Amino acid sequence: MSLLDEIVFSSSPMAPLPPVPKPAKTSFSLGGKENLRPLQIGGPWMVCNTSPSQAAAKWSDLCTRLSDRGLLLECPVNALEKLPVASIPRRLFRQSVGTSLILEELQSADIVEVTCQHKESGSWGWPPEVDSTASMQDWLASVRHVIGKNTPFGIGVKSGIDQASIEAICNWPIDFVSLRDDGPIELFVDSITRMRIHFHERSKDKPILVRTSNKRADHLLKILSLGASAVTIDGLLADLWQSPSSSPSQGGFFGSQISSSTQAKKTCQVQETLDSLSVKLQEAMRNSGCETLKDLTSSLRALTPTAARLTQIPLLSQ
Amino acid sequence: MSETEKNPEVEVNASTLTHDQLLEQLSAVASDTPIRVTGLDANNSGVLSGLDLSADLQIDSAIGSYAFMAARQSAIVVAGNAGDGCGHSLQSGSILVRGDAKNFLAAYAVSGYIAVHGRAGDYAAYGLAGADVLIRSRCGNGVATRMSGGTLVLGNGCGENLGEGMTGGIIYVRGEVGSVAPNVQASRLKEAETIRLSLMLVRAGIKTTYEKFQVYRARSEKAIPS
Numbered sequence: 001m002s003l004l005d006e007i008v009f010s011s012s013p014m015a016p017l018p019p020v021p022k023p024a025k026t027s028f029s030l031g032g033k034e035n036l037r038p039l040q041i042g043g044p045w046m047v048c049n050t051s052p053s054q055a056a057a058k059w060s061d062l063c064t065r066l067s068d069r070g071l072l073l074e075c076p077v078n079a080l081e082k083l084p085v086a087s088i089p090r091r092l093f094r095q096s097v098g099t100s101l102i103l104e105e106l107q108s109a110d111i112v113e114v115t116c117q118h119k120e121s122g123s124w125g126w127p128p129e130v131d132s133t134a135s136m137q138d139w140l141a142s143v144r145h146v147i148g149k150n151t152p153f154g155i156g157v158k159s160g161i162d163q164a165s166i167e168a169i170c171n172w173p174i175d176f177v178s179l180r181d182d183g184p185i186e187l188f189v190d191s192i193t194r195m196r197i198h199f200h201e202r203s204k205d206k207p208i209l210v211r212t213s214n215k216r217a218d219h220l221l222k223i224l225s226l227g228a229s230a231v232t233i234d235g236l237l238a239d240l241w242q243s244p245s246s247s248p249s250q251g252g253f254f255g256s257q258i259s260s261s262t263q264a265k266k267t268c269q270v271q272e273t274l275d276s277l278s279v280k281l282q283e284a285m286r287n288s289g290c291e292t293l294k295d296l297t298s299s300l301r302a303l304t305p306t307a308a309r310l311t312q313i314p315l316l317s318q
Numbered sequence: 319m320s321e322t323e324k325n326p327e328v329e330v331n332a333s334t335l336t337h338d339q340l341l342e343q344l345s346a347v348a349s350d351t352p353i354r355v356t357g358l359d360a361n362n363s364g365v366l367s368g369l370d371l372s373a374d375l376q377i378d379s380a381i382g383s384y385a386f387m388a389a390r391q392s393a394i395v396v397a398g399n400a401g402d403g404c405g406h407s408l409q410s411g412s413i414l415v416r417g418d419a420k421n422f423l424a425a426y427a428v429s430g431y432i433a434v435h436g437r438a439g440d441y442a443a444y445g446l447a448g449a450d451v452l453i454r455s456r457c458g459n460g461v462a463t464r465m466s467g468g469t470l471v472l473g474n475g476c477g478e479n480l481g482e483g484m485t486g487g488i489i490y491v492r493g494e495v496g497s498v499a500p501n502v503q504a505s506r507l508k509e510a511e512t513i514r515l516s517l518m519l520v521r522a523g524i525k526t527t528y529e530k531f532q533v534y535r536a537r538s539e540k541a542i543p544s
Contacts, residue, residue, distance in 0.1 A: 142364035142384035
């Protein structure tokens with residue numbers, strides 16, 4: 001984490017914390033140029049690696065909070081079946097290459113990611129049935145037909161992606177890229193910045209969704225400042241699930257046996273985590289003079305001169 | 319599907335249509351009316367991928383890569399050759415290719431039936447997950463790699479490394495096999511399996527007997543008792 005620790009946000013005079021912002025009433029769009037589909041999400045946070053069994057009795061609370069704020073959740077469709085309609089958040093489905101396409105999941109998801117990690121072996125690579133860049137274009141077009149024409153669809157890659165692959169991704173007809181924080185932090189920081197620079201130089205600002213297990217809120221903000229459009233907060237939420245009250249024996253999946261006082265307390269913890277992130281985000285935005293979430297990623301990048309120097313990010317404010 | 323197909327009654331020219339427009343036109347035809355699709359060629363990739371329509375379709379030409387990906391319900395006949403990945407993730411219905419198919423035929427096909435009268439390239443039935451696949455002429459290398467379910471019938475043998483990483487399903491082969499992966503074992507055709515094989519041959523319109531077929535399955539899977 002040392003590389004992220006070296007990045008220092010612009011210091012500002014000590015000021016009282018701003019009030020907790022209200023959940024976003026309207027979603028904002030990321031990407032969407034060049035006839036691609038924009039990602040309509042309520043903020044730069046998403047939950048991708050939290051299972052219903054892990055969150056146990058707090059799963060419905062989590063879904064409700066994410067739904068209220070318009071944030072993304074990755075989960076199978078059956079994990080949302082018992083929830084009221086108002087509590088169902090925007091759902092991301094991740095399809096692995098090297099497996100059959102799962103139609104029910106693909107066609108019911110709000111956003112689809114085809115990850116280049118093979119499900120069984122865990123290794124990374126393009127789909128086995130694809131043997132060239134041109135063939136990949138055909139493959140992507142076919143998958144697009146299967147998913148449907150309106151659902152945003154992207155490719156998942158990992159840290160350490162080479163320049164040729166970034167160049168290829170830049171030209172593919174996909175709506176976003178998902179980058180997995182996998183391996184040394186230097187590799188991850190290098191990958192995200194190279195990808196953002198490459199997109200920026202070619203005027204193809206595809207959104208970059210970052211999957212990380214990082215538990216520090218300031219690091220998550222810095223990842224946004226490096227060029228991410230949204231970042232996972234599973235690391236931050238993980239501690240909430242480990243409390244004894246979340247064990248299946250005291251309520252289980254979707255259970256209601258948990259006492260109301262404890263339930264309320266844990267509900268607050270989920271909300272507090274999201275509120276805390278929003279406060280930090282608002283603070284960073286206020287320091288940068290950014291008023292809306294719309295230009296979030298570009299504005300935050302301008303906040304980090306150290307990051308820019310480290311990674312040679314073009315500062316959009318210049 | 320059989321050799322005695324009904325005469326197509328409606329013709330759709332796909333040469334000037336987008337993929338979505340073609341699907342719309344096909345959907346507009348009554349479900350019991352056979353459709354002849356013209357105007358396609360081997361440069362058209364992703365033909366009818368995501369098709370979900372109960373219809374009899376005849377395509378009068380060759381088709382490009384990844385045709386009929388994850389298609390459902392339709393009974394499709396292709397008069398010419400098929401490109402890479404034909405029938406990828408097929409969900410249901412049937413596909414008959416009268417010509418040859420390139421690599422990765424029927425990859426990850428979940429259900430339904432795919433038959434090729436000509437040859438198939440490398441990695442046919444890659445990751446096959448439940449569909450029935452028949453290839454009358456010879457196949458390339460790596461056939462049935464990572465196959466986990468379904469039935470594969472090879473009418474004229476195949477190249478090297480049959481069944482690499484195979485975990486389930488069954489393969490019937492007539493003719494010469496270049497080599498078999500270590501995780502696959504050969505066995506004699508059992509009485510109970512002959513009906514299954516005969517049905518697949520009849521369905522593709524192939525008149526032959528099942529006696530010369532050899533059976534291959536993953537070593538971890540038990541044989542059907544005779």
